[in-house]
Amino acid sequence: xxxxDQKMLREFNLTLPVSASDIAPLxxxxxxxxxxxxxxxxxxxxxxxxxxxxxxxxxxxxxxGATINASPTVRETEPGVYHVPSITGTASFRFAKYMSExxxxxxxxxxxxxxxxxxxxxxxCFQPNGAVYLTTIGYGMGAVYGRGILGVKDxxxxxxxxxxxxxxxxxxxxxxxxxxECDTQGASLFEQVNDEINDKFLRLYEDLPKFAMxxxxxxxSAKEEIx
Amino acid sequence: MIRGTSILDAARELNVRxxxxxxxxxxxxxxQLSRQETxxxxxxxxxxxxxxxxxxTKDRVAxxxxxxxxxxxVKIGNDAVIEGGMVxxxxxxxxxxxxxxxxxxxxxNRVHPFTRKDNNNNVGMHAxxxxxxxxxxxxxxxxxxxxxxxxxxxxxxxLFPADGIPGxxxxxxxxxxxxxxxxxxxxxxxxxxxxxxxxxxxVRLAKEAACLxxxxxxxxxxxxxxxxxxxxxxxxxxxxxxxxxxxNSAVLDVHIEVAYAHTGGMPVGIQQFCxxxxxxxxxxxxxxxxEYREDPRWFTPYYRRExxx
Ligand code: SF4
Numbered sequence: 031x032x033x034x035d036q037k038m039l040r041e042f043n044l045t046l047p048v049s050a051s052d053i054a055p056l057x058x059x060x061x062x063x064x065x066x067x068x069x070x071x072x073x074x075x076x077x078x079x080x081x082x083x084x085x086x087x088x089x090x091x092x093x094x095g096a097t098i099n100a101s102p103t104v105r106e107t108e109p110g111v112y113h114v115p116s117i118t119g120t121a122s123f124r125f126a127k128y129m130s131e132x133x134x135x136x137x138x139x140x141x142x143x144x145x146x147x148x149x150x151x152x153x154x155c156f157q158p159n160g161a162v163y164l165t166t167i168g169y170g171m172g173a174v175y176g177r178g179i180l181g182v183k184d185x186x187x188x189x190x191x192x193x194x195x196x197x198x199x200x201x202x203x204x205x206x207x208x209x210x211e212c213d214t215q216g217a218s219l220f221e222q223v224n225d226e227i228n229d230k231f232l233r234l235y236e237d238l239p240k241f242a243m244x245x246x247x248x249x250x251s252a253k254e255e256i257x
Numbered sequence: 258m259i260r261g262t263s264i265l266d267a268a269r270e271l272n273v274r275x276x277x278x279x280x281x282x283x284x285x286x287x288x289q290l291s292r293q294e295t296x297x298x299x300x301x302x303x304x305x306x307x308x309x310x311x312x313x314t315k316d317r318v319a320x321x322x323x324x325x326x327x328x329x330x331v332k333i334g335n336d337a338v339i340e341g342g343m344v345x346x347x348x349x350x351x352x353x354x355x356x357x358x359x360x361x362x363x364x365x366n367r368v369h370p371f372t373r374k375d376n377n378n379n380v381g382m383h384a385x386x387x388x389x390x391x392x393x394x395x396x397x398x399x400x401x402x403x404x405x406x407x408x409x410x411x412x413x414x415x416l417f418p419a420d421g422i423p424g425x426x427x428x429x430x431x432x433x434x435x436x437x438x439x440x441x442x443x444x445x446x447x448x449x450x451x452x453x454x455x456x457x458x459x460v461r462l463a464k465e466a467a468c469l470x471x472x473x474x475x476x477x478x479x480x481x482x483x484x485x486x487x488x489x490x491x492x493x494x495x496x497x498x499x500x501x502x503x504x505n506s507a508v509l510d511v512h513i514e515v516a517y518a519h520t521g522g523m524p525v526g527i528q529q530f531c532x533x534x535x536x537x538x539x540x541x542x543x544x545x546x547x548e549y550r551e552d553p554r555w556f557t558p559y560y561r562r563e564x565x566x
Contacts, residue, residue, distance in 0.1 A: 039301050059298060074373075103322045105362045115362070116313075118322035121408070121441065145439040145500075168306045168499050169443045170321035170406075170533035173313035192375035193365050207305065209298070209500075220439045223298075223502050230496040231434070238427040242417045 041207065046094035048139050050160050056210045058219040062164055063206035064140070067094045067183060067199055070101060072120055074195030076128045078187060086197055088186045090136040093199060097136075099125060099143030101194040102179075103172070112182040114200060116172030119144035119165070129155040144169050146211040149218040157216035164208035165219075178205030258338045259398055261345045263545040268353035269360075271402045271549070272327060275537040276319045276361050279310040280551040282472040283447075283509060283534040290445055290506035299498025299506055303445075306499065306532055321443075321533035324363040325404035327354050327379055329387045330469060330555055334395035338543065347387060350400075354378070354385050363404070388461075390560050401538040401553040403468045403530075410442035410529030413460050418523055422484070425452065425525060429488055432527045433495055437507050440500030443531035444507040447472060448492060451526040454516030463526035466512035468536055469555035476513055477561075485511050499532075509534075514556070517563075 039061040044052060046066030056062065069090065078084050090097075102117040122143030125132075129147070132138065133155055141156070142164045156163060166175070184199040191197075211219045241248075244256045284307075291303035313320035329350050333339075339346050355378035358365055365377040367384045379385060392399075412432045416424045429450065436442040449467025451459035475482040489511040498504020509532070518524060538553045 039297070061301070101322070101364060103319055103324065103362045103364045105359070115316070115318035116320075116322040120323070145441055165500070168302050168309070168532070169440060170323070170531055171305060171309045172322035172533075173316055173318050173320055174305065174309045176318050176322070177312060177316070192368070192373075193377055194368075194375065195373075220501060224438060226503055227496045227501075231430075234430055234491060234495060235427065238423050238430070239420075241414075241424055241427065242419045243415065245414070 039209070043204065046096050048095070053139060053160070053162055054214055056162060056213050058210050058213050058217055058222070060210045061207040062210060063178070063204045064096060064208075065203050065205070066096070068096045068098055068142070068202050068205060069093055069200070070117075070198040071097050072099050072101060072125070072195060074187065074191035075197050076125055076132070078191070080128050080131070086186045088184055088197065088199060095138050096140040097138055097142065099141070100166075102198055102200070104193050104198070112185065114176065114179045114182055114198070116176035117179065118172045118175070119169060121145050122163075123147050126151045133159040133161045140164055142166060142208055146218060146220050149212070149216065149221050152212040152216040152218060156212055157214065160214065162210060162214060163212035165211040167207055167209060175205065178202050258340050259541050259543060260340045260545055261349055263541055263547065264339070264346055264349040264398075264400070265353055267539045267541055267547050268350055268400060268402070269357055271400060271537050271539050272353060272357040272363070273361055274549065275402050275404055275535040276324055276363060277313050277317055279313070279320060280471065280534055280536060282551065283532065284310055286472045286509045287445060287532060294498060294504050294506045296498055296502060296504040298500070298502040299504035302499040302502065303506060319361060319363065320535070321406075322364060323406050324366065325406045325535065326366060327363070327385045328403050328405065329385060330390070330401040330403070330465070330553065331387060332390050332392055332399040332555065334397045335391060335393050336396040337398050338396075339398065350385065350387055351380050355380050390555070392557060392559055396543050398541045399538055399554070400541070401469060401536065401555060404535035405468060406443065406531055406533070410436045410446065410531070411460070411463070411527065413456060413524070413526045415456070416523040416525050417521065420523060425450075426488070426491065428525055429491065429527065430495070433492060433497070433507070436529060437495070437497040438501045442529040443533065444497065444499055444529070445509045445532050446507070446529040447509045447534070448488070448511045449528045449530065450488065450511065450513045452513060452515045452523065453518035454524065456524055458516050459524045460526035460528070462514040462516060463528040465555060466514040467528045467530035469553040470512045471552050472510045474510075474512065481513050481515065485513050488513070
């Protein structure tokens with residue numbers, strides 16, 4: 031499957047739900063396309079489940095184990111019938127604290143979102159649950175991802191959470207590409223590339239003096255002065 | 258007289274074009290970066306970004322599903338006469354925002370900050386934001402809309418004359434470190450830098466510099482223009498591509514705007530306008546004819562004037 035073209039990544043096209051052996055070959059930096067059902071979830075959904083302790087009216091366990099931290103653009107073509115022309119991931123790090131329970135309780139294999147989480151979260155929450163993290167690409171790829179959405183199968187908590195925060199169950203085909211940011215080994219692609227970049231980047235600071243006035247965070251504690 | 262219906266129709270069409278069609282200057286710059294990029298991951302992503310621009314235009318859907326916060330910049334000719342006055346104009350912009358939220362659709366991003374109540378139309382208290390400027394000796398009205406993502410890429414810091422340009426460069430690097438990693442700013446981005454004025458003014462200028470000047474535009478002050486090129490070079494050589502992967506393709510351009518500051522201070526605002534550069538401008542003439550364009554031409558010599566007149 032490895033391509034000779036330098037611009038290509040290894041691409042995998044998978045049908046949901048997937049088994050442990052289906053995702054074992056995925057390595058950080060691979061590209062993935064999905065088929066089946068994917069449901070959306072962000073602040074509103076996690077808040078309902080974990081802070082308000084409510085179970086969604088749709089049984090998540092029956093949906094295929096793939097969720098995306100995102101909200102779609104939605105048009106209601108007739109009452110109760112929705113069209114989703116585009117979708118864009120939102121930054122996942124804000125939801126890290128729910129992952130350990132969320133992945134386990136709902137048997138999630140693919141957590142899709144923007145920008146990943148820390149390898150600590152991967153090692154403690156993702157790896158033990160056999161889940162991998164897929165990052166959306168570039169992030170503003172609404173139109174390309176929209177092409178992979180066949181339709182809306184269901185929606186939960188639309189009135190309670192509004193269009194942007196509701197849980198949308200989407201029927202998808204060749205939905206992608208997403209890049210494997212954390213594979214079953216629990217490593218983070220983003221942390222790897224940060225290490226590669228830092229030497230060169232930090233050298234740019236070399237001749238620049240320190241700021242005249244510091245800020246909170248640059249002083250060690252609130253007892254110190256910023257001068 | 259410029260009619261309210263002309264403003265409403267034009268503002269609706271403006272939002273459609275902004276949400277869907279990438280301006281040529283940004284497209285061409287991403288194409289150029291994509292040709293030059295040698296890192297495999299960065300190059301793959303840039304290729305997909307171009308594919309996404311094409312898909313949005315072809316399918317007539319929003320290029321990014323985070324349709325940001327619609328924001329209007331209105332430049333009013335000193336001799337322009339608007340039917341119903343400024344109140345009518347503001348109402349038309351709010352109406353167009355609500356209408357196109359449903360018709361395009363845009364994502365209803367605007368919520369009450371505490372209750373998180375969503376009117377599902379991107380309209381609310383101080384939303385959408387409308388900024389005004391004026392232009393002497395003309396009778397048209399220019400309306401620019403931008404849809405800009407709102408969470409990452411911006412920062413503010415009070416610097417001092419003692420910090421000077423080296424301090425500005427350090428703060429610029431800090432903002433790259435914060436927001437280019439993992440691609441939180443959705444680079445390649447246009448980076449706007451506002452220097453001087455007050456806290457709020459430098460942040461506002463940074464946003465206008467990022468969103469309202471096209472890629473390749475230089476500040477008319479040669480010293481500032483030189484600094485723009487220097488910062489762009491720093492941004493390029495920082496080693497980032499899209500998504501924080503290795504590369505040399507994080508920056509579309511750097512634009513700097515300045516305002517006279519307090520004699521003891523040098524406040525700096527920095528804003529990044531992501532590669533989903535939703536920006537379009539329309540000019541409405543007194544005979545209600547309209548012209549659309551991609552260059553907002555917001556920074557006129559009059560807008561940047563230093564003198565009393
Ligand atoms: S920063 Fe821009 S491209 Fe990225 S998700 Fe937000 S609006 Fe879209």
